[in-house]
Structure formats: C-alpha cells, structure tokens
Amino acid sequence: MRTVRTFEATITNQKQMSDDLDQLGWAASKLWNVGRYYAQERWDTTGEIPDDGELKSELKSHERYTDLHSQSSQRVLEELAEAFTGWFGKRRNGDSRCRPPGFRKNGDSHPRSTVSFKAAGFKHDAQYQRVRLSKGRNLKEHRSDFILCEYQTRPDVDLTEWDIQQVRAVYKRDEWRLQFVCRTTIDPEPPGDETAGIDLGICNFVALSFGGESILFPGNVLKEDEYYFGKEKAKCDDSRSRKRIRIDRKRTDRRSHFLHILTKHIVSECVERRVGTIVVGDLGGIRDDKNGDSRNWGTHGNLDLHGWAFDRFTTLLDYKAEAEGIEVELVSERNTSKSCSVCGTVDGDQRVERGLYVCDECDMAMNADVNGAENIRQKVTPSLVCDGGDRSTGWLAQPAVHLFDRSEGCFAPREQVGNREP
C-alpha cells in the first residue's frame, strides 16, 4: 500500500536564507498573477478557462516563469488551474457565493506564495539535514547559485525512511518552513487468516458471515433518506433550482457518510475476528439482468441508488481493509442464494419465506441473507457448516443485527439502539 505523508520542518539557518526564499515566494505570486491575468483574458474572449497544459505552454517563455525552477513554475500554474476547477465544481453544485481564484496582491506588494520543488528542483542531504533548493535562471547570480537550507524535523521523524517526492517552502507565522512530501510503501500484516463473506442486498444492505457468527446491517436508513429526499424534491417546481441541487448534494453526503461508517465498522469487526480475507458477492451480472435470479431486483425499484451504493461500498471497503492488511475479493454471486450452506444442496425452486431459507434436503431453516453470505464465504474457504455435533447453527437462523444510530453516527447491536432511557 502506498502512503503519502507530509512532514514539516523548521529552517535552522532562517536568517541567512530568508531573503532568497522571499525572492522565490514573491516570484511565485507574480507568476500566479500572470497566469490569472491570462485566464481572465481567455475567459473574456472565448468564455473558457485554460487548463494547466495551456497555461504552461503559453507562459513558459514569460519572464516571470524563469524566476523559478521550471518545475516550481509548473506547479504554480497547476495550482491555479486546480483552483479554477474547484471553483467550477462548487458553482456547478449551486454554490453561487463562491469566488473564482483571485490575484495575489497586497496593495503594491505581493504575498509570499508557497514554492514547490519537485525531483529536479531539490537535492536532499539526509546526513547533514540539509536540502538544496533551485532558483530560476532570472534570480541566479551565477550558475551554481542555489538555496541551502538546514532544517530540523520533529525528533520522531526520520526522513531517511521515506522517499521524498517534493519539498515545499511555506511562509507561515512570519517565517519560512519546509514541508517534505514523502511516500513510502507499507504492507500491514493481516490480522489473521480467517475469511468473512458479504452478501449485499436491499433490505439488509450487508449480511456478514464469519462462518460461526453472523451480523446483518439493515439498509433502512438509505431507504428512509430516499423517501424523505424524494418528497423534498417533489416540492420543488423547477428541476434545476438551487434548492433542488442542494437537496441532491445533501442526499449524496448522507449516503456517503452512511457507507463510510458502515465500511469502517465492518473492517473493525473483521480485525477483531482475525479475518485476512473478505469475500464480497459481485452483483455486476445481477444488476444487468432485470428479470433475473431469485431476488428479483426490478420489483424493489431503486436500482440506481443501489447500483451506486454497492459500487461505492465496495470501493470504500477495499480501501479501508487494505489499510489493515485485509484483502477484499469479489466472487460471482452465482447460486449463492439457491444453495444450502449446511449441506450444499442447490435448488432453483428454493423456498424463501419471510426472509428464511428452508432446505428441503437437511431441513435447516436459516436467514436467507446469512445463508447467501456464508455461501459467498465458502467460495474462497470451502467448508460446509457442520450440522449437529458440537457446533451450534443458531447463528444461521438468528444473526446479530447492527443498526445505524444516526444521532451517534455509528452502528450498534440492536439492543443498544433506542435504549437510552433518561
């Protein structure tokens, strides 16, 4: 897993270096303004804002561009283009108060902008805790003129363990500081070698099986939101009104929040049970098949919501699991709702009544979603559930249920929810 971290350092020879750094900081502001001016002209004549590629190619022969190392100048123009993109995005989302990026001026003078140095623009000396920063041609007094900063990081930071991608000179609280943007590869040890299975659905958004224990996560919160925001939207006459855009944004935020908390909760439950692999039933095929399979997605409606939510869920789960060293595998859902996870019998005409799967062969009655999740788990770790003997099969029929508590913003077992008497 690749991680990016930024470490800040003080410059110990600040006095000697600050004039040179000031020159660069002011130059970065001037170049920003040159780019900002160019963008304004383009906007006024064509109604379009240039992207960073155009800014770079149009302005690279500008005098201000050669005040800084070429990579530093490129970064200034990239930041400007990013600021315009951010402004566009906000405007598109209905935020009319947000302003386009401005000019960097304080009356007649300029603020000190952050200057970034990429690979060719700095040289790091780990042994002596020094970093050499390049100036642009215009500001060099002679060919080998550069800025040599001595720095100090927090004592627990050892930059030799990191791969420095970029150095930034930042003016903060009346002094220059350095930021080292570093990358490293971390491979966390998985918590164990157990396997968990996940079945995604509509009533129960997630059924989670550990093979011996199971948890259901109802999706009622998503459905309530869908109902509520649907009604709110219906109240707006104009489909492009600002209010409607605001409702859409709020709904998306609420869904994302739910999925973030859910995936985080699931990963922590998996860590506790020493899970190294989470198997997720892939719904790709089923979603396309409108009449398909026993679950009959069409009649539930909300196909769009759930298509979006399932994709987002899987992405978030993958990302949060990776940080714990847990692997997420997608497997086909084929037959996972039609098979008995206890005896392995596959029956296309299986009875599912009030959420129960009842096997004709072994007479086992189970929660249908837990049975699905267990079958998905067994696709990676084949081991049928033993009926009888020592192992209880109660968890198949009576899973734990964790509900989303909106006021607390977390999931909790059912008995703890709504049980806070004064």
Ligand SMILES: [Zn+2]
């Ligand atoms: Zn069976």
